[in-house]
Amino acid sequence: xxxxxxxxxxxxxHIIEMERDPxxxxxxxxxxxxxxxxxxxxxxxxxxxxxxVRDTPITESAIIGTAVGAASAGLRPVIELMFVDFIGxxxxxxxxxxxxMKYMFGGKAKIPLVLRAACGAGMGAAAQHSQCLExxxxxxxxxxxxxxxxPYDAKGLLIxxxxxxxxxxxxxxxxxxxxxxxxxxxxxxxxxxxxxxKREGTDVTVVATGQMTHRSLSVAxxxxxxxxSVEVVDPRTLSPLDEDAILSSVRKTxxxxxxxxxxxxxxxxxxxxxxxxxxxxxxxxxxxLRVAGPFTPVPFSPALETEFIPSEEKIMKxxxxxxxx
Amino acid sequence: xxxxxxxxxxxxxxxMKIRMFEEQVAEYFAEGKIPGFVHLYVxxxxxxxxxxxxxxxxxxxxxxxxxxxxxxxxxxxIKLMMAELFGRRTGYCKGKGGSMxxxxxxxxxxxxxxxxxxxxxxxxxxxLACQYLGTDAVAVCFFxxxxxxxxxxxxxxxxxxxxxxxVVFVNENNLYGISxxxxxxxxxxDIADRxxxxxxxxxxxxxxxxxxxxxxxxxxxxxxxxxEGPSLxxxxxxxxxxHFEGDPCAYRNDEExxxxxxxxxxxxxxxxxxxxGVLNPKKIEEIKSSIHKELEEASRFAAESxxxxxxxxxxxxxxx
Numbered sequence: 001x002x003x004x005x006x007x008x009x010x011x012x013x014h015i016i017e018m019e020r021d022p023x024x025x026x027x028x029x030x031x032x033x034x035x036x037x038x039x040x041x042x043x044x045x046x047x048x049x050x051x052x053v054r055d056t057p058i059t060e061s062a063i064i065g066t067a068v069g070a071a072s073a074g075l076r077p078v079i080e081l082m083f084v085d086f087i088g089x090x091x092x093x094x095x096x097x098x099x100x101m102k103y104m105f106g107g108k109a110k111i112p113l114v115l116r117a118a119c120g121a122g123m124g125a126a127a128q129h130s131q132c133l134e135x136x137x138x139x140x141x142x143x144x145x146x147x148x149x150x151p152y153d154a155k156g157l158l159i160x161x162x163x164x165x166x167x168x169x170x171x172x173x174x175x176x177x178x179x180x181x182x183x184x185x186x187x188x189x190x191x192x193x194x195x196x197x198k199r200e201g202t203d204v205t206v207v208a209t210g211q212m213t214h215r216s217l218s219v220a221x222x223x224x225x226x227x228x229s230v231e232v233v234d235p236r237t238l239s240p241l242d243e244d245a246i247l248s249s250v251r252k253t254x255x256x257x258x259x260x261x262x263x264x265x266x267x268x269x270x271x272x273x274x275x276x277x278x279x280x281x282x283x284x285x286x287x288x289l290r291v292a293g294p295f296t297p298v299p300f301s302p303a304l305e306t307e308f309i310p311s312e313e314k315i316m317k318x319x320x321x322x323x324x325x
Numbered sequence: 326x327x328x329x330x331x332x333x334x335x336x337x338x339x340x341m342k343i344r345m346f347e348e349q350v351a352e353y354f355a356e357g358k359i360p361g362f363v364h365l366y367v368x369x370x371x372x373x374x375x376x377x378x379x380x381x382x383x384x385x386x387x388x389x390x391x392x393x394x395x396x397x398x399x400x401x402x403i404k405l406m407m408a409e410l411f412g413r414r415t416g417y418c419k420g421k422g423g424s425m426x427x428x429x430x431x432x433x434x435x436x437x438x439x440x441x442x443x444x445x446x447x448x449x450x451x452x453l454a455c456q457y458l459g460t461d462a463v464a465v466c467f468f469x470x471x472x473x474x475x476x477x478x479x480x481x482x483x484x485x486x487x488x489x490x491x492v493v494f495v496n497e498n499n500l501y502g503i504s505x506x507x508x509x510x511x512x513x514x515d516i517a518d519r520x521x522x523x524x525x526x527x528x529x530x531x532x533x534x535x536x537x538x539x540x541x542x543x544x545x546x547x548x549x550x551x552x553e554g555p556s557l558x559x560x561x562x563x564x565x566x567x568h569f570e571g572d573p574c575a576y577r578n579d580e581e582x583x584x585x586x587x588x589x590x591x592x593x594x595x596x597x598x599x600x601x602g603v604l605n606p607k608k609i610e611e612i613k614s615s616i617h618k619e620l621e622e623a624s625r626f627a628a629e630s631x632x633x634x635x636x637x638x639x640x641x642x643x644x645x
Contacts, residue, residue, distance in 0.1 A: 023457075023458075054488075057483060057484065059480045061446055061476060061477045061480045061481075062446050062480035062483070062484040064446070065445070065446020065449070065477060065480070065481060066447075066449045066450035066453050066481070066484060067450060068450055069385075069387070069435065069447035069448060069449060069450020069451040069452075069453070069454070070450040070451065070453045070454040070457070071450070072430065072435055072450070072451065073385060073451040073454035074454050074458060075453070075454045075457060075458075089476075092440055092443060093443075093446055093447075096440050096443060097438075097443055097446075097447060102641055102642070102643070102644060103421055103641045103642050104422040104426035104428070105417075105418050105421075105422060105428040106416070106417065106418035106422060107419065107640065107641035109428065109430050109436075110644050112644075142642055144643075165644035166643050
């Protein structure tokens, strides 16, 4: 099986889908000549031409809004919001238009669009280029929210997102673009709303997303040496959330730690904790703990940014705490 | 430009239908039969009627919170509209949208819109689909003077100009964004001047003269269909009623209102057509009575239709 990194896997998904469906177009800032600021759309312009791969001005409302209008009129846009932080200048077109049209119109609209966006801290990009905002999107009925952590998941989930008839926010952690893994050649899909057990374990469930999936796996490996068996669940799709996968894992391990990079307060972990408290409370042998970003903007200096991003030490401490150590 | 008698009667009838529909809606709203917010188009009918008469079912429009006129002009069914206003299950949106969200995607009506400036990017997007798919269809974006100051409008115009999209931006300048008069909200006398920023044609027309609106729209739509890019038409008009039903209108004076009522597009066109011999009192009565009948049917349909089932609240969020 070929090995590729997440950026290459996403690029491969674009090519497969664009060859399959002529009504898919790609648009965004620097997606064409530049090939995407993180290289995801590299080579697409040469391959598919400027009708289908469209460099736009810096105009996020129009990038998203034209995609919504085009999707309602028969196209299947895959658009790039360079950094998820930029959604603020264009949010109306996503949450009031794209997400609500079907419902407001009594079911008689279809908005098949994918909004890709790079998120996350770790490269000193500071407060307006480093955020994780999953919970913002999860809070909007009508949107789907996808957040892969491996090349295999990234490719299969992007193909599924493009084929989905709903608006999908597809989040890509910028520190993970270079992560390599085995990826099958050709097309395959991973259903939206299906979590993946990244590591099986029996003592504690860790639900982790994005960059935190990798840190949690590393911690799980270290703790195995101490006799603690950690199960790592990556939801992969945050909306719809695979409730069954999370609940069955907790019913097995009786302990839950949630790890994400978003700020802890009202983050996606709050929803997951509430889910388990409502539906699996009796199975819990310890309070649910969350390891997440503090309630601050993302700082610039590496000394501060490192403190902001949940570390392996913090994850390990939380796991030991729920284990009563 | 000479319009056929048939076309002129069509323009007149469309305006009359919008007027009679909305006068009926105002009554029902006052009686408490229609919940929520209702923004009426009375006084501005020439814009929607004049523009939409240049379009086919394949063309798209995006509308505004003041959208009944656009819907009716684009061929919307007043039975389904009235049922929606009544919040009934048989309405255009099954009672989930109301006045501000009525849409008929099959007729190219991409929805009224509760967000001022929400529509322009959607219109440019629909136009992109038309261009991409190689049809000669176009999109028309209706927007008000309020939306003319929103960033989304300018982003949509700029991208439409850069990509030569087949879209016509039709500004309905009724002088007020709720209470905010254009004198205080913009530093140019004509919104059409802003077209220069995007190197597209921008014209000002008397928005209460249906033939003037129609003529300007024909030109812009023809240009769009020919692949020559977007245009902006500013229609100077006035709403006779408040921003919403129940608005006391303390921000404008009666003298101004009376002045604009003198320019009411419907009696004005009626007089012109009568003088031309295209209409006569008998013909006018026939038109009104036919609309009246249709309206009665729509009202009966709405009143007799069932309310949505409470369980309907959960459906139509996602396409499965």
